[in-house]
Amino acid sequence: MTALATQQLIDLSYIAAVIGFILALKWLSSPVTAMRGVLIGEIACGVAVLATLFDPQVTHYKWIIIGLIIGAAIGIPLGLVKMTAVPQRTAMSHAFGALSAALIGIGEYYVGTAHLTKFEMLEIGLEVIIGSLTFTGSLIAAGKLQEILPQHPITYKGQNVVSLSTLGAAVVIMLILMAHPEYTHLFQAMIVVALLFGVMLVTPIGGADMPTVISLLNSYAGFSAALLGFVLNSKVLVVAGALDGASGFILSVIMCKAMNRSFTNVLFGAFGQVQVSAGKVAEGRTVRSASPEEAAGILAAANKVVIVPGYGMAVAQAQHKVRELFDGLTKRGVDVKFGIHPVAGRMPGHMNVLLAEADIPYDKMLDMDEINGDFPQTDVALVIGANDVTNPAARTDHSSPIFGMPILEVDKARTVMVIKRSMGAGFAGIENPLYYLDKTLMLFGDAKNFAGAIVRELAGGHE
């Protein structure tokens, strides 16, 4: 076969791959067809990779095979992590994606330095800057999620000025390189500065903002792949990068809306400052607490129960006990549903995956908009490890830092029960008036143990 015909076949295989990518995303819209989406995605990637191996430019296979073996050795364990570790795994995969895009761009630069036009320098420069900052930013995010690094935001005075100047410096170096391509050593300086900026970008963000950050990094990783497509004039990369970038972008928008915050607000960390002023302590107010026995009695007498899980449930590894509670109540004819806030957990959809792992049917998991209308008809809203996303101050108190944030309106249920370790405040450090309502019962204890105790009471009462 002539080289031209081979190239055309490879291009056709890339078109087939692109069709596969689009179908994969289309089928992911529902849990019923989602498995088919994964399969078509796998076929699409397989076809494109196999075809590339026949590219006439590929003359040596040794390093490719070694790379594939190393990749499989890293990728398979990362595909087998526990469901609670999915957020940090995802951050790591953003890091790897950005790393490979950046390295290919760097490789192109050093191979092509002699004959780069100004425009090509601009494309490579932008691609390498975004890839590099996404790489280090994602590593920091993964470190925070794995709790190797401190999770709380690290801020200092003048931080935004320093960070933005760093990004500016990377861009200026790129502009100098466009004008004076002979200063090749500046390219390395640009990479270092961009890597540094990635660290600065994510370090000040933490806690409740992790779902937004992880979505933003998703978006950057996608766009760096798309830019690489521009550099290499590869349409398959442009399409895959654009789809991934669009996905991360939409998730970021959803996360920001769910917290009633803007992108700039998340990026330039307003919560850090808010934390100090928000210490509106409720002096003299009392809470009512209840024992597992009392809680079990109220739950067993209910017709309709909505469980609101939060990150605290994942920390306490309570999802399997929650599932037993779900079973125990369902067996007694109680209608049990789960109400899930978009930013519950450490990444978009995190709670759903944990509950699904515990074998809770997905049609019992409702998102905020679906469940909020149900609370006035709900006998018991049981909050497990969630705090700020249930805070009625977001609806009523104009001075509250989370005012305007959409919440799960658990306070509209007839009875509210909150499993909580202590009266400590949530991520945002904000007092939750929900706990002082007359209809609220505080169930103090570890989520897993308390849920287990209720399950035992329910079983005991039945015999």
Added chain:
Amino acid sequence: MPADFISNLFVFILAAFLGLELIKRVSPLLHTPLMSLTNALDAIVLVAAIIIAGRHETKLSTVLGLIAVAASFSNMVGGFLITDRMLHMFRAAKAKK
């Protein structure tokens, strides 16, 4: 501006809008698998990494290509694997008993 850039931009804009429309329809239930699946699809940069590593031009470009092949292939394998595992867990209530 080179002609290649314009045609790539054309493709990019179309794909981005298509992506926005498709992803808006993904149920919030599946946002975590969505992220791991798009990650795996994005690992298609592997095709570019293969060419860099297999072209064998300079020692530096081969080493960069090797690392890029490993990084992107690990994303592809790991991304599909974990998406598959997660989706297997999602089942409807009717399937019960």
